[in-house]
Amino acid sequence: MSDLAVRAGVSTATVSRVLGGKPGVRQATRDAVLTAMEELGYARDRQPPTRAGVVAILVPELSNPAFPAFAEEIDTLLFSAGHPNVVLASGAAGTSEVQHLETLAELSIAGMVSVSGTPADTLASNEPYQRLISAGVPSVFINGYADNLQGAFFSCSDAEAVTSSVAHLRSLGHTRIGLAVGQPKYLPTQRKIAAFRSLGFTPEDVASTIYTAEGGQLAASRLLDSGHTALVCGSDIMALGAIREARARGLGVPRDVSVVGFDDSPLMAFTDPALTTVRQPVRAMCEAAVSALLGAMHGTALDHTEMLFHPDLVIRSSTGPAS
Incomplete structure (x- = not known):
């Protein structure tokens, strides 16, 4: 296999895939390996055992x-x-x-x-x-x-998710809308924040924690402390944490605080209250x-x-x- 790899200018792993008849190898590469076999005088007596298709x-x-x-x-x-x-x-x-x-x-x-x-x-x-x-x-x-x-x-388009969530909340009369999302290093977080900020919101309207119920509760705590009446969350799990924080403060959802999730995970229609969310x-x-x-x-x-x-x-x- 090493001889064939050197002759064909490919890796031994690629040679293995060609000899095993595995998919995912370009035809030109496959031809180069087979040509190298002929030039070096190698021949296969039988096909090696494979787990093709996994x-x-x-x-x-x-x-x-x-x-x-x-x-x-x-x-x-x-x-x-x-x-x-x-x-x-x-x-x-x-x-x-x-x-x-x-x-x-x-x-x-x-x-x-x-x-x-x-x-x-x-x-x-x-x-x-x-x-x-x-x-x-x-x-x-x-x-x-x-x-x-x-x-x-x-x-899934994070920008469209945020835009539709904010439009819905604004149609209900909310002006103090906050965004609860995960860590800024994640690409979906970055995209959600960029879309949210493009709608006229400030960095103070964004709370970045982690994508868990506890993270949602912490983000909600920060946003509720600063007077936000509606929360757009980066996941359904974060949204459930946000609802828990609102209730711990004696606030009603949606009477005092509106919450929007993201994913539409199974069972979100059966939570209390049933969760408004963005469905992927x-x-x-x-x-x-x-x-x-x-x-x-x-x-x-x-x-x-x-x-x-x-x-x-x-x-x-x-x-x-x-x-």
């Missing part, structure tokens, strides 16, 4: 219901296309994303889908993903974008991502332009007229 699905965690929704949809689409898959969840208490990627680099996977992974973190290194892609693994990314990765990118078009995003991945696994080049999807504002009981 796709890895990476998600940040499974405790946040937004991510299992993506994993389930991707799994259904891949399985119906004849490709089994494995779901790998990372988190602070378990295996990290980097550890998963290092493991995948040692396996013969057919493709990879990353949901809200490292490419969504502007301060993190994408080098583990670059190694997999360089080894010929077709990769698509949902809600994460990096121009140094040769993958395909599919994201999960199925449409997953269909586009899986379609691109399957095409790449059969030799079609990936388009690296990020595709943005339109979200929908779902109005429920957590928003009401300004008091």
Whole structure:
């Protein structure tokens, strides 16, 4: 394999994929490896055993219901296309994303889908993903974008999510509207803040914490202290934390404070009150991502332009007229 890699000018990992009949290798590269085999006098007596068709699905965690929704949809689409898959969840208490990627680099996977992974973190290194892609693994990314990765990118429009949320709250008479989001290093956070500020709000109207219920409660505390009567949250989980903070202060939702979430995670229609939220078009995003991945696994080049999807504002009981 080393001899073939040197002769063909490729990596040994690429040679392995060609010899194993794996998808995701350009035809010109495949031809170069086969030509090198002929020139060096190598021949294959049999095809090596493979696990062709296995796709890895990476998600940040499974405790946040937004991510299992993506994993389930991707799994259904891949399985119906004849490709089994494995779901790998990372988190602070378990295996990290980097550890998963290092493991995948040692396996013969057919493709990879990353949901809200490292490419969504502007301060993190994408080098583990670059190694997999360089080894010929077709990769698509949902809600994460990096121009140094040769993958395909599919994201929900954070700008449209914020704009529709603010328009709804303003139609209810709210003028003191605050934005509760995660850490500024995350690309979705940056995009939400930029869209929010473009609507005439100031830095004092933004509270950046973490994407958890506790983070939402802390952000709400800061914004309520400064007189805001309506909160746009970066996730449904943060929105639930914001509602908890309002109630801890003896405030009613939506009587005194209106709250808007983001994701429309399962069960948000059954919270008390039912949560007004921005729904990500999960199925449409997953269909586009899986379609691109399957095409790449059969030799079609990936388009690296990020595709943005339109979200929908779902109005429920957590928003009401300004008091």
